[in-house]
Amino acid sequence: MSEDFDHPDIVLEPHGPMLVRGASTIRDAEGTLHSVDRPVVALCRCDKSSRLPWCDGTHKVIPRRRTS
Amino acid sequence: MPKPRGPLSEWVVARLADSGAHPVGAAPLAHVTDDEAIALWSLHELSYRGFEDASDDAERDPEVLVVRHGLERALEQRLRARWDHAGTDVPEPAGVPDALEALVAADDGPSLADHVRRRADTDQVLEMLRQRSVYQLKEADPTTWVVPRLPTRAKAALMELQFDEYGGGNPNRLHAHLFAKGLESVGLRSEYGAYVDDALPETLELNNALSMFGMQRRLRGAAMGHLAAFEMTSSIPARKIAQGLGRLGLEGAMVGYYDEHVEADAVHEQLAARDICGTLAEDEPDQVGEILFGAFTCLDLESRVATALFDAWGVER
Ligand code: FES
Numbered sequence: 001m002s003e004d005f006d007h008p009d010i011v012l013e014p015h016g017p018m019l020v021r022g023a024s025t026i027r028d029a030e031g032t033l034h035s036v037d038r039p040v041v042a043l044c045r046c047d048k049s050s051r052l053p054w055c056d057g058t059h060k061v062i063p064r065r066r067t068s
Numbered sequence: 069m070p071k072p073r074g075p076l077s078e079w080v081v082a083r084l085a086d087s088g089a090h091p092v093g094a095a096p097l098a099h100v101t102d103d104e105a106i107a108l109w110s111l112h113e114l115s116y117r118g119f120e121d122a123s124d125d126a127e128r129d130p131e132v133l134v135v136r137h138g139l140e141r142a143l144e145q146r147l148r149a150r151w152d153h154a155g156t157d158v159p160e161p162a163g164v165p166d167a168l169e170a171l172v173a174a175d176d177g178p179s180l181a182d183h184v185r186r187r188a189d190t191d192q193v194l195e196m197l198r199q200r201s202v203y204q205l206k207e208a209d210p211t212t213w214v215v216p217r218l219p220t221r222a223k224a225a226l227m228e229l230q231f232d233e234y235g236g237g238n239p240n241r242l243h244a245h246l247f248a249k250g251l252e253s254v255g256l257r258s259e260y261g262a263y264v265d266d267a268l269p270e271t272l273e274l275n276n277a278l279s280m281f282g283m284q285r286r287l288r289g290a291a292m293g294h295l296a297a298f299e300m301t302s303s304i305p306a307r308k309i310a311q312g313l314g315r316l317g318l319e320g321a322m323v324g325y326y327d328e329h330v331e332a333d334a335v336h337e338q339l340a341a342r343d344i345c346g347t348l349a350e351d352e353p354d355q356v357g358e359i360l361f362g363a364f365t366c367l368d369l370e371s372r373v374a375t376a377l378f379d380a381w382g383v384e385r
């Protein structure tokens with residue numbers, strides 16, 4: 001039997017962003033609405049991105065505090 | 069077709085030409101690696117867009133395939149020798165995403181992006197873009213060859229990533245097209261293969277490795293490892309390059325191209341490391357070493373290109 005696979009819409013990456021699949025709009029912490037035009041987006045969880053609400057990879061160069 | 073750089077590439081170009089007047093006799097040996105590199109690049113190109121002045125039959129011409137095979141074997145041996153020399157530990161399948169992260173974190177190759185951000189002059193930035201254009205004008209294409217060779221999970225994840233590379237179906241957002249627009253915005257030529265004659269041997273070697281990994285099923289693990297390392301080292305450098313372009317007043321479409329990669333590659337690196345390489349390693353444990361080999365090769369070849377450019381510019385690294 002071929003198995004079914006997990007394919008969550010939202011994934012919390014260890015020490016990294018939140019991946020969101022299939023979103024069309026995202027409201028950021030300031031209340032601004034951003035439209036999404038890619039199949040998967042990475043939302044910043046470390047708050048240090050220069051392009052919030054999107055992850056820009058900065059989480060990799062800051063010391064780790066999260067234990068997820 | 070590109071300008072030959074020695075007897076071997078001269079033979080190849082004559083052999084591929086549409087004239088039917090094929091050179092007689094076996095391909096001569098290359099005198100320099102530059103000659104070998106441009107010869108293999110030309111042979112690989114037959115499987116992409118081809119050349120106006122090459123015969124369409126050349127791709128499968130048995131004599132041409134023999135030369136291509138020999139050049140690929142030599143390239144692969146060279147790449148594997150560097151990997152063996154690095155002596156990296158190969159993890160259990162479940163440890164592949166972390167091992168990729170560690171490999172990338174330990175990479176101390178010279179950074180073109182740092183240089184572009186802070187100090188590069190316009191000529192240097194344009195030179196870097198010309199070198200990059202050899203790949204970026206067919207961005208993502210070498211990786212697409214791998215799709216049918218992957219198990220289910222890795223295949224779906226690779227398509228999710230590639231779909232984004234190809235603009236989600238919108239030709240205006242296709243990454244290679246964004247790069248072409250970017251080249252025009254900084255006054256460079258954007259037609260496919262425009263700067264191949266300016267490509268350094270290191271640039272050609274990088275492109276040849278990527279094509280070889282993509283085109284041989286046996287090397288699928290290396291292709292996916294290469295993809296992961298590439299994506300994992302893209303978003304932060306892309307931001308730096310965008311800043312450097314802004315500093316030099318090169319605003320416009322090229323900045324847009326790099327901006328797009330900051331966000332896109334922050335997603336892609338997660339997909340590549342976990343959903344593609346992680347699941348491939350679980351499903352085909354014999355690919356673990358290959359994945360790491362591919363990732364190492366990506367970092368190593370990028371660092372060789374950077375070193376060659378810094379040397380050419382007389383910049384201390
Ligand atoms: S989570 Fe990636 S920059 Fe914040």
